[in-house]
Amino acid sequence: MRIRQTPLSASLGTAAFAVVLLLPLPQTAKAAPAQLRNASVPLLVPAADEADPVARMLKGAATGQNTGAAGVPELLRNATRPDNVLARACRQLNDALPIEIDGETRLRRCQSVPGKHVLFQLELTNYRGPMLDLASFEVNYAAPLQRNICANRDVEILTKLGVSMLFRYMTRKDRGERRIGDVYINGPICSAALR
Numbered sequence: 001m002r003i004r005q006t007p008l009s010a011s012l013g014t015a016a017f018a019v020v021l022l023l024p025l026p027q028t029a030k031a032a033p034a035q036l037r038n039a040s041v042p043l044l045v046p047a048a049d050e051a052d053p054v055a056r057m058l059k060g061a062a063t064g065q066n067t068g069a070a071g072v073p074e075l076l077r078n079a080t081r082p083d084n085v086l087a088r089a090c091r092q093l094n095d096a097l098p099i100e101i102d103g104e105t106r107l108r109r110c111q112s113v114p115g116k117h118v119l120f121q122l123e124l125t126n127y128r129g130p131m132l133d134l135a136s137f138e139v140n141y142a143a144p145l146q147r148n149i150c151a152n153r154d155v156e157i158l159t160k161l162g163v164s165m166l167f168r169y170m171t172r173k174d175r176g177e178r179r180i181g182d183v184y185i186n187g188p189i190c191s192a193a194l195r
Contacts, residue, residue, distance in 0.1 A: 054089040086112040137181030150190035159187040
């Protein structure tokens with residue numbers, strides 16, 4: 001987990017996500033005309049690096065990359081059911097996880113919670129600083145992480161669309177995992193963090 005001092009970059013580093021786009025085909029092979037069923041044209045399968053625009057935008061939020069608000073049209077088009085859109089995007093991300101974000105952090109899970117909430121579970125893998133507990137994380141890391149996360153344009157747009165995010169940092173020990181701390185992100189928090 002590294003914290004950059006510049007507000008223009010996100011603190012979570014960069015990572016390449018390989019997310020598979022899973023969309024239903026418009027017709028089944030049985031319903032297709034006979035010429036198409038018998039043709040030797042290969043089916044077009046989306047490349048592994050293609051992703052649903054909302055999944056790409058959530059990836060950008062989790063990794064500090066700006067995707068140019070890729071998912072906005074989809075979120076606006078499905079404004080009456082944004083939780084379904086966010087849940088599908090998280091499922092796509094989860095298919096490619098875990099993903100190394102930087103030398104100390106791994107994205108392990110994305111979870112959509114009803115009410116336009118997204119939980120990103122991050123694991124500290126090679127953290128070499130002092131032993132962290134919830135109180136020290138809150139004092140030393142939460143505010144700088146909020147500033148850096150909120151500086152991402154995709155995060156700003158997601159929060160303006162009413163999406164809130166929770167970045168939950170965990171460590172794994174021999175006997176299980178331990179929660180280190182949470183970073184909450186929403187519109188009011190980002191407004192305050194970027195002042």
